[in-house]
Amino acid sequence: MTATGRSGAEILVASDAESAAGLAAERVASILRTSIESTGRADWATTGGSTPGPVYRRLAVAPLRESVPWTGLHLWWGDDRFVPSDHPLSNVQAADEILIGRAGLSGESGIGEYATDITAGRDVGAPIPALNVHPFPTTKAIGEGLGPDWCAAAYADELRAVGPAPRDGWPAFDLVLLGIGPDGHLLSVFPGSAALGRPEWALAIPAPTHVEPRLPRVTLNPAIIGVAGAIVVVVNGGAKAGVVARALQGEEEPGVLPARLAARGGATWILDPDAASRLDI
Numbered sequence: 001m002t003a004t005g006r007s008g009a010e011i012l013v014a015s016d017a018e019s020a021a022g023l024a025a026e027r028v029a030s031i032l033r034t035s036i037e038s039t040g041r042a043d044w045a046t047t048g049g050s051t052p053g054p055v056y057r058r059l060a061v062a063p064l065r066e067s068v069p070w071t072g073l074h075l076w077w078g079d080d081r082f083v084p085s086d087h088p089l090s091n092v093q094a095a096d097e098i099l100i101g102r103a104g105l106s107g108e109s110g111i112g113e114y115a116t117d118i119t120a121g122r123d124v125g126a127p128i129p130a131l132n133v134h135p136f137p138t139t140k141a142i143g144e145g146l147g148p149d150w151c152a153a154a155y156a157d158e159l160r161a162v163g164p165a166p167r168d169g170w171p172a173f174d175l176v177l178l179g180i181g182p183d184g185h186l187l188s189v190f191p192g193s194a195a196l197g198r199p200e201w202a203l204a205i206p207a208p209t210h211v212e213p214r215l216p217r218v219t220l221n222p223a224i225i226g227v228a229g230a231i232v233v234v235v236n237g238g239a240k241a242g243v244v245a246r247a248l249q250g251e252e253e254p255g256v257l258p259a260r261l262a263a264r265g266g267a268t269w270i271l272d273p274d275a276a277s278r279l280d281i
C-alpha cells in the first residue's frame with residue numbers, strides 16, 4: 001500500500017520485512033542509476049544495524065546488480081560504531097561481506113582474478129571500485145590511538161576533499177539510507193543529542209546507555225538529511241510502530257525524536273505491516 005504522510009514523505013507498506021527489503025533495494029538501485037546516468041556519479045550514505053543487510057543482498061545479485069552502473073558510485077556511511085572496520089559490530093561489515101567483498105574476489109574491483117575464481121555458489125557482488133568505498137577511518141583511529149574526535153574530523157575532511165558537493169553548507173548525498181532505532185534515533189543521533197545544531201559535518205558520539213550496542217559512535221551531522229537528494233527509510237517490527245507514527249504523523253521536535261528529520265518530502269519510508277500498525281493511513 002502507498003500513502004503520503006502529512007510531512008510529504010512517501011509511505012510504502014510492504015507485505016512483510018522481506019518484501020520491504022525488496023522494495024528498498026529497487027528504490028536504491030533506481031536512485032543510484034538515475035544519478036549516475038545523469039551526472040556520472042552517485043554519493044550514497046548508507047546505514048548500519050540490521051536494516052541494510054537484506055537490502056544489500058538484493059543489490060548484489062541479478063537483476064538489480066546489473067541495473068546499476070556501480071563504477072560511478074561513491075559509498076559512504078551515515079554513522080558507525082567506534083570499532084575497527086573488521087569488527088563484527090562495525091557498520092562496514094554488512095556492506096563488505098554482502099555488497100562489496102565478493103566484487104573484490106571477482107577482480108571486477110581491479111585486483112586481478114576473474115569471476116570464475118569465485119567459490120562456486122557465491123555471488124560476485126557489486127563491482128564498486130575499492131577507492132570509491134569510504135568508511136569512517138575507525139581502524140586507523142583506534143590503531144594509532146587517535147580517538148573518535150579525530151576519526152569524525154578526518155571523515156569530514158575526506159568528505160570535503162572527495163565527497164558530494166555541498167548544499168546549504170552540508171554535503172548533499174544523492175541518497176541517504178536510514179534505519180530508525182526503537183527510541184526514534186537515526187544515524188547515531190539519539191533523543192536529546194548534542195549533535196543537533198552543531199556545525200561539524202561529522203561528530204563523535206558517546207556510547208549510548210539506553211540502546212545496544214553501547215559503544216562510542218561516529219556520525220554524520222543530521223543536517224545532511226535536510227539536503228539529501230533522496231532518503232530511503234526502512235523500518236520493520238511492531239516495537240517501532242510508535243516511533244514511526246510519532247515521526248510521520250506527530251509534531252515533536254527532532255531534539256525529542258530525531259526520526260522526525262526524515263519525515264520530509266523526498267523521503268520514502270518502507271515499512272512492514274507491524275511497523276506501520278500505528279499509522280492512520
Ligand code: 6PG
Nearest residue numbers: 048049050051179180181186187
Ligand atoms: C547503527 C545504525 C542505527 C540503526 C538503527 C536501527 O549504527 O545502529 O546506524 O542508526 O539504523 O539503530 O537499527 P536496526 O535496523 O538494527 O533496528
